[in-house]
Amino acid sequence: MTKVVELTGPLTEAQGARVAAAIRSAKGVVDLRINSPGGRYGSAIAIALEIEESAHAVVTTILGEACSAAALVALAGDQRRICEGGSMMVHFPAPSPRYRTSADERARTAAEHFRAICEYLPDAQPADVRQWMSEERHFTAREALAAGLVDRIASVSATPTVFVREPRKRAPTAWLRSWRDFHERHDLRAA
Known part of the structure; x- marks a missing residue:
């Protein structure tokens, strides 16, 4: 059964926690439907962790937009779909005015985000990914498919549970390892 x-x-802290908990409690395939301008990078990481560690496949379906941190969530899916008329935007994370961060910390976060996008897109050239992120590139559904950001374009009417092939788990990414350790050390994944 699909959840x-x-x-x-x-994407706020509360929404990130809600989505992560819903994925964690799933008893089968999850269809994560996204229509978000983005938001908290830490919340996107928490959701990506749950997607990667879920025992069940998580299909990400972009209904409208998946920008910034929401694009990172969409890319973490085991199968990635976008509806006709949907869009994605990737960029380097902007520093939050809420936190004072050093230039080194901002550079480290940008490098980590770049590695994450590259790891989720193994067929893309790193130079292309860097250019997309530097330009804050917006992709239409067809452009996202051509660039390898999504696996297929889904019709809105087919969105509920129609899969081209049975979703399978992707191998865990290396970039999340340090975040996984951080979350476990600080018990941030408690339900």
């Missing part, structure tokens, strides 16, 4: 989870609107 539908929605990520809509700005």
